[in-house]
Amino acid sequence: MxxxxxxxxxxLFLLMSVPIGIAIGLATLFTILYSGIIPLDFLVQGLVTSVDSFPLMAVPFFILAGEIMGKGGISDRLFRVANSIVGNVTGGFAIATIITCMFFAAISGSGPATVAAVGGIMIPAMVRxxxxxxxxxxxVASAGSIGVIIPPSIPMVIYGVTGSVSIGSMFIAGILPGILVGLVLIIYAYYYSKKKGYKGTGTKISLSNIAKEVWEAxxxxxxxxxxxxxxxxxxxxPTEAAVxxxxxxxxxxIFIYRELKITEMPKVLADASLTTATVLIIVGSATGFGRILNLEQIPARIADGLLALSENQIIIILLIMLLLLIVGCFMETIAAxxxxxxxLLPIGVNLGYDPIHFGMFMIVGLAIGFITxxxxxxxxxxxxxxxxxxESLSRAIIPFFLVMVLALLIIVFVPQLSLFLIN
Structure with a gap:
């Protein structure tokens, strides 16, 4: 009960559109009041002690770094490099946009930040x-999901802290899966562009021009x-790297590209603070939630239930994948x-999955939720x-969703894609 x-x-709270961090905290509070399973003050203590973590300090700094770089002219220069390489091919602007998102993903660690930084430049440019x-x-929306797959990645930090897994190893593991997701998106963008007749820029690819753009960027x-x-x-x-x-x-x-004004820094800090507060409220609220889960042995019971459904490892892992895709539709990635x-991690380990490979499976599966x-x-x-x-965008995103699910299947069933660089 x-x-x-x-x-x-x-x-109930989620259906009432209560913010996810507050919903988790209220659900925990109601459960404590109903069952008395843990002291009420544990919820308050958890809000403080759960965020008192050195690895977790990477989160606010990566969020701030993404805000600064998104407004500092960096995304525009990354696009110019990508466009100098692929701009002349069929669908060159779309392909260059995806490559730019991959570059920016290696800076921001956030999906929405990647969309905001790249989309503001590239959507109008593609329409023109x-x-x-x-x-x-x-x-842009689908390629922005790569922001949490290619390191550094805020969800990887959260997974590392929650699952007691090396964050550095998670960062290494994310490189090849992130490139794979980018490649499948590029292949679909090329196919669609060829079908619709979207030509390249008409400018011949020049090594001197590529070198010039690389030098400027x-x-x-x-x-x-x-x-x-x-x-x-x-x-x-990773925490020091974020700083x-x-x-x-x-x-x-401010000093090299001179596109970020000192007068804009208060707004940058305010935006980063709002995002950070949202994330840390979720982390703090989830501590009490997780304590109740463990005391009630809910993870063990769910694991037993899944394993009882079938003895076939493939069926079980596909059920987990389906669960991640469904949860991603309704729950913010960090909370999930x-x-x-x-x-799920104990189930994955029982099935023989390496915790780092399983973490990549979870992160990519939930990252698809950014576009659902x-x-x-x-x-x-x-x-x-x-x-x-x-509504219109949800229909247009369906083919991108399908190719990302294909990439997820490859990541799930080819563990070396996540583990090769580590090994």
């Missing part, structure tokens, strides 16, 4: 080039090299990771930029 109160009240506005918006291109190289080289931790990303972003945006990791209504955060951000209605 306790688990029914917990999940039932959470579902003759692309359909719905297709243009769908390209060198400070932007150095950011992922410094962040990821420093982490993998053991020079600094370095903020400092570098300020220097590049905090709630589902204690439930009704929650689909990337849809709302992209819709706000282009003016395309959510």
């Amino acid at each position: 306790t688990s029914l109160v917990l999940f039932g009240s959470l579902a 080039q003759g692309y359909d506005i719905k297709f243009s918006t769908a390209v 060198k400070w932007a291109l150095l950011i992922p090299v410094i962040i990821l190289g420093g982490i993998y080289g053991g020079v600094f931790t 370095i990303a903020v400092v570098y972003g300020v220097i590049a945006g 990771i905090i709630i589902l990791t204690p439930i 209504p009704p929650l689909g955060v990337n849809l709302f951000v992209a819709s706000g930029i282009s003016g395309v209605s959510i």
